[in-house]
Every structure is written in C-alpha cells, then in structure tokens.
Amino acid sequence: MSLRHALLGLLADHPASGYDLLKRFDTSLAFVWPATQSQLYGELKRLADAGLIEAAATGPRRRTDYAITEAGRAELAHWLTEVEPEHSRRNDALLRVFFLWTVDPARAVEYLEREARLYRQFGEALRQVADTVAWDESGFDRCARLALENGLRVSEANAAWAEWAAGEVAGDTDG
C-alpha cells in the first residue's frame, strides 16, 4: 500500500488538501506512483481514521487541509527504512518481447525501434523537466532530482537496449 506512504511523505513537507496532493501526484510523482482522485480522497479518510494525519484547517468549498501527526511521521520512517521495497517487475512492453518471434521479423524490428524512440522521447521530456523546473534546495526537491536522474539513466539504458535488440533481430534476417 504505497499510496498511503506517498501521501504521508508529501504531508511530511507541509499540510495540504486532497486537491493539492492530487496535483503533486500529477506532476512530480506521476512517473513513479500515479494515483487517481477517488483513490486519494478515500485514502486520506483512512489515514485520518488511523490517526496518521489530521484535519488541520478548513477553507472555502469544503477544503480540508491535512497535517501529518507524530504517529504518521513514525509510520513514514518505518516504511522508509524497515519495509523492504517491492522491486516489482510488471513490464508490459518487455513482456511483448518474449513473443516477438510470433510476428515476422520486420514487424519485430518496427516494435523495437518504436520502443527505442519512446524511451528517447521520455528521456527528453525528463531533461525538459530538469531544465525548466525551478528547483530549490529543499529536501524534497533535492530528492526529486535524484529520482529524476534515475529516470534519465534508466530510459537511456532502455533506449540503447532497444536499438541493440532491433539490430539483433534485423541482423538475423538480412545476414
């Protein structure tokens, strides 16, 4: 249940409403942990019930700002340092690679070249973010930059792999 802890992590910085948090899921966290509005509001209720956050202020339009509690900070720290992360593996694009032999090689090459392009584009998009966001020296921003660097390196590795793989498959046919 990482959504829980993602919310705690965001609230550890400063109080925020569901609406605020949603925007952060749509920007910084979008690439590592997407969340929808319905899920988010529900989870906030549950976190409040569990005493990990509390309603700290209310504003116009039923706006409710939540703040993390001490129990919440403890839970966050526990999750960060003592809960083994799931190095989960589900990878739709890579799953397809196992079955590329069922289509003819030209199509397989097309698939891999397209993947390469997508990874390059993704890397480009991340570089844009890196260059345009006004990063400050807050803990959050510095950590976000570490995560972004991971995205750059991993998409580069994937792009290079896809180009290599396309060459492998192409080499078999015309070689």
Added chain:
Amino acid sequence: MSLRHALLGLLADHPASGYDLLKRFDTSLAFVWPATQSQLYGELKRLADAGLIEAAATGPRRRTDYAITEAGRAELAHWLTEVEPEHSRRNDALLRVFFLWTVDPARAVEYLEREARLYRQFGEALRQVADTVAWDESGFDRCARLALENGLRVSEANAAWAEWAAGEVAGDTDG
C-alpha cells in the same frame, strides 16, 4: 489485461496445461509478469469461452491441455503490433527516494547502498540464468534472451545510479 496475452503467447509455441503454464510464469516470465495460480486458471476459462484457445487434450488428474486457435493467434498479433504497451511507472523503491530527506542522511545513504547491492545481486542472478539455461535456437528462447539482456542493462543502470545517489547524499553531509 496482459495476462491474457501472455497466456496466448506461451500457447502460441505449443499446447500446454494450466499447470505447465504456471511453471513458465514462475521461471521465464517471473520477472516481467508474475501471475498466481488462481488467476491463471480463471483466465484460461475465459480465453476458452472467448474462443481464443481450446481444450485440445485431457490427461490424468483432470489435466487439460489448451491449444491456441486461429482467433487467438490473430488476437496475439493484434496486441503485439497494434496495442500501445503501457510504459507503466509504478516503482515502489524509487517512490521512497522522494522522501529520503525525512530521515537522517546516514539512513538515506544506507537505503541507497542497499538498493545498489540489490540491483547488483539481481544482475548477478540474471547472469547466472543466462549462463546455466540451455538456450536453444527456438524463437521463444531467442526472444527471452533479448528480454534478459534488457534486465542486465537496466539493473546495471539502476545499480550505478544508486551508487552515485548514495555518494551525492553522503557528499552533502561530510563535505
């Protein structure tokens, strides 16, 4: 619903029972698309109902071998070449990085160094597989090797990143 297509892909090679398929999910496909037994048997029924596979033979202990149908092959090809893969992003380990600033730097470095170790170990495990499996020149095995190469490169990139990130965080403290 990639499980569906993963099953079709495996059956495209040759007929197999749910039990056989489960073993393949626990070995070759384990790292890209895990599946549980209950899920698998249910999906096979649904695939049969949809006419994409059919019960081809029965054996002892209610064993049922399924074979892919022409409709199934068409669906597989459609999925492979025309359905945009989900370049999904959920990454529990990387999500934590966003929140590392909430724990003290020594703990953050520990976390990153541990990640680096895990990625290296994972790469090692893959290398073992690469070296010990008796790969044949079948389409499936050749494609599986492409996928494995992806795993090697991506885990290497992740390991190198984690080491770099640990250095970044450590540098801030004692620098």
Added chain:
DNA sequence: GGAGGCATGTAAATGGTTACATGATTGG
C-alpha cells in the same frame, strides 16, 4: 450572471493476491 476552476464524494468494475480446499496419480 455565467464560465471555469476548486474541492470532495460515491459506485461499479477490473485485476490481482492470499488462503483454503480437494482429489488423483506416481514413485519409493
């Protein structure tokens, strides 16, 4: 006063995990 954005909520469906259950067959 109306449009657009703020702000939250609920319901249904899907996909996946965990746990429990059962019974057949084979090999030692």
Added chain:
DNA sequence: CCAATCATGTAACCATTTACATGCCTCC
C-alpha cells in the same frame, strides 16, 4: 501405503480505474 507432486477450483479481500455526481467560489 504413504509422501510428494500433479492439477484444478473457489471465496474473500485489496488496490486501482472509470465514471458519475455535486456544489462552491472567484473572476470577468
């Protein structure tokens, strides 16, 4: 004959997605 493995099934639960719904406030 017993243990291990083969082989399938079902029920409950959890996380996530999609769609629908509502109402408030601000700015023009």
